[in-house]
Amino acid sequence: MNFINKIIFNLIIISLILLSGCVSTKAPVDSVDVMVDISPIKIKEYSEQQISLTISNKANEPIDNVKVTSFGSFSILESSSVNIPGMKDELKPVSIAVKILAPSFDSDEEQMFTLSYSSGKDEKGNPVLKTKNIPVETTILPNANLQFVGFVKGMGNITEAEVTTWTIAKGENATITFSVKNEGRTTIDENTMDVLIEVDNKRIGSSKKITIKEPMARAGTSYTKGVEVPILENAPNGETDVVVTLLKGDEILDSRILLLIVKL
Numbered sequence: 001m002n003f004i005n006k007i008i009f010n011l012i013i014i015s016l017i018l019l020s021g022c023v024s025t026k027a028p029v030d031s032v033d034v035m036v037d038i039s040p041i042k043i044k045e046y047s048e049q050q051i052s053l054t055i056s057n058k059a060n061e062p063i064d065n066v067k068v069t070s071f072g073s074f075s076i077l078e079s080s081s082v083n084i085p086g087m088k089d090e091l092k093p094v095s096i097a098v099k100i101l102a103p104s105f106d107s108d109e110e111q112m113f114t115l116s117y118s119s120g121k122d123e124k125g126n127p128v129l130k131t132k133n134i135p136v137e138t139t140i141l142p143n144a145n146l147q148f149v150g151f152v153k154g155m156g157n158i159t160e161a162e163v164t165t166w167t168i169a170k171g172e173n174a175t176i177t178f179s180v181k182n183e184g185r186t187t188i189d190e191n192t193m194d195v196l197i198e199v200d201n202k203r204i205g206s207s208k209k210i211t212i213k214e215p216m217a218r219a220g221t222s223y224t225k226g227v228e229v230p231i232l233e234n235a236p237n238g239e240t241d242v243v244v245t246l247l248k249g250d251e252i253l254d255s256r257i258l259l260l261i262v263k264l
Contacts, residue, residue: 036132037093038054045186046143050099065083066116069116073111076099144193146180158177164258170262173229185218196243198245200241237264
C-alpha cells in the first residue's frame with residue numbers, strides 16, 4: 001500500500017470511528033397525538049375503586065411504557081403499563097387498568113390524571129419521557145350509610161329491631177325507622193343529607209323526604225327517626241317495594257328496599 005492510499009485508508013477508519021460514536025435523535029410523540037378517554041368517576045371518600053382508561057396513539061411512531069403516574073389528590077395504588085404501536089390505517093385504542101384511593105370528600109383540588117410514556121430518542125440514544133395531563137370529572141361523596149332500616153308498629157316503637165316485610169290494611173299508616181352513620185373520616189355537616197322514602201306503587205302510597213339535622217364526625221350517627229307513610233283508603237291489595245334512600249343533594253349514598261303487603 002503506497003503512502004497516499006494509506007492516508008486515505010486511515011481517514012476512512014477515523015471517519016467510521018467518529019460516526020460510530022454519534023447517535024441520531026428522534027423526536028418523541030407529541031402529547032396532542034395521545035388521546036385519552038375516561039368516564040366520570042363517582043366514589044366515596046377513602047374507598048378504593050378500579051377504573052379503566054382508553055388510550056389511542058394518533059402518531060406514526062410507537063409510545064411505550066404508557067401508565068398513570070398521578071391523579072390529583074387521589075392515590076394511585078396500581079397502574080398497568082402498555083406499549084402502543086404507531087397508527088397505521090386506523091386507531092387501535094388500548095385500555096389500561098388503574099386502582100385508585102379517594103381523598104376526603106371535602107377535597108376541592110382539581111383532579112387531573114398524569115399519563116407518562118416514552119418515545120423517540122435523545123442525543124444519548126435513550127427514550128424520551130413525556131407526560132400528558134387529563135382533567136377528569138370526579139364526584140367524591142361522604143362515606144355515610146343507612147342503619148336500622150325497617151318497619152315498626154308505630155312512632156312509639158322506633159327503637160325496636162327493624163323488620164323488612166310488613167303487612168298492613170288500607171287506610172293505615174306504615175311506620176318506617178332508620179338512622180344514619182358516618183363510616184368515613186371527615187365530619188359531615190348538619191342539613192347536608194336527606195332520606196327519601198318512596199312507595200314504588202303510587203296507587204298504594206306516596207313519598208316522604210326527611211333532612212338529617214345532626215352533624216356527624218367519624219363514626220358518628222344520627223338520631224333514630226320514624227316516618228309515617230299513609231296507605232291510601234282505595235289502595236289495591238298486594239305487594240309493593242318501599243325504597244329508603246340516603247342522599248347528598250342528588251347523589252345516592254346508600255339505599256335499602258323494604259316489602260309492604262296491603263291486605264284485601
